[in-house]
Amino acid sequence: MSRTRVHNLSISLDGFATGEPQSAEAPFGHAGERLHQWMFATRFWAEGGTAGIDDAFAVRHSDGIGAEIMGANKFGPPGWPDDPDWKGWWGPNPPFHTPTFVLTHHPRPPIEMDGGTTFHFLDATPDEALATAAEAAGGRDVRIGGGATVVRDFVTAGLVDHLHLVQVPIVLGRGVRVWDGLEGLEETYAVEAVSSPSGVTHLTFDKRAS
Template sequence: MSRTRVHNLSISLDGFATGEPQSREAPFGHAGQRLHTWMFATRFWDEGGSVGVDDAFAVRHGEGFGAEIMGAHKFGPPGWHDDPDWRGWWGEDPPFHTPTFVLTHHPRPPLEMEGGTTFHFLDATPADALAVAREAADGLDVRIGGGPTVVRDFVAAGLVDHLHLVQVPIVLGRGVRLWDGLEALEDTYDIEAVSSPSGVTHLTFTRRAGRPDPA
């Protein structure tokens, strides 16, 4: 069976994966791009970027996926569902190149983009959304793309096999935290930490064998 994976989710030292308030002009609120500067410096992001620890982790974001699930706040700013012309942050050729399922209480018809990305808008539980995405992935893995609320919901439901977080040495103080309610993950996952010369720490959570997928 395909796995469910999270890659390159950056969090602050105090556990926030995005700042506030989110808007069209500030997708990550007061955090700006400070959570992601480590990635912008890699060859994964830019051909002239560096190789090394950060790049080795970053490239896994695109390996072996057949579908993605994301939350409404990753697809657009507050109120995007009232704008019929909103087509996401990424232009006409989004970087997903797979069927991409947006969890929202305001479903709309599918949105076909260039490069193989089609956005599907679902009002569904994590388990039901994963079942739909797995069928679309056709044997490949499903990426849970964020934001932090969606990742937290899928982890809490026991649906994530592999979780890659990047702890960035900044303190945001406010925003959306990943960890709330996720008590004792160490009982379910094997955890590894790898420090990078850039100052970030890559945290990898791999679900232990014998923990069946509840779906």
């Protein structure tokens, strides 16, 4: 049965998954690339990177995934719906290689990219989006790719089976937080924390059987 998963979502010690303000020049606002340095150092990210705890978690990002759902702010900076030529941050061959569903109040025709990624634009609730993505995934799992607001909405709706967050030892103070409104999350998920020599902590949440 298809599962819904979140992988490699980096957060600060105070729970922010991005800083502010987001722009074309600063996709993560004042956070810059600090939330993702742990990943950039892995073999998953680049040839010659490290193997070990961080890499072992990072590579799970793609295993068994048949579709992705992402929010509008992950696809582009503020104002991208007004740019008909905007095709995302990732160039002609995005790293998703599956049908990818962008949640937006400004739907547009699908964009077929190199490498198997096709962006579809949906104005839909989490339940509706997941039903559409699960059908496209053909029995494989659906990844909720972020950002923080989309992940929080899907967790709140009870739709996420596996949640992997990476707590990075920095304090951002402002931005978009994952934790808001998720009080008592540990009551419905089994939680495990694994510390890495890089200084980050991998937090996994697996939904308990009802």
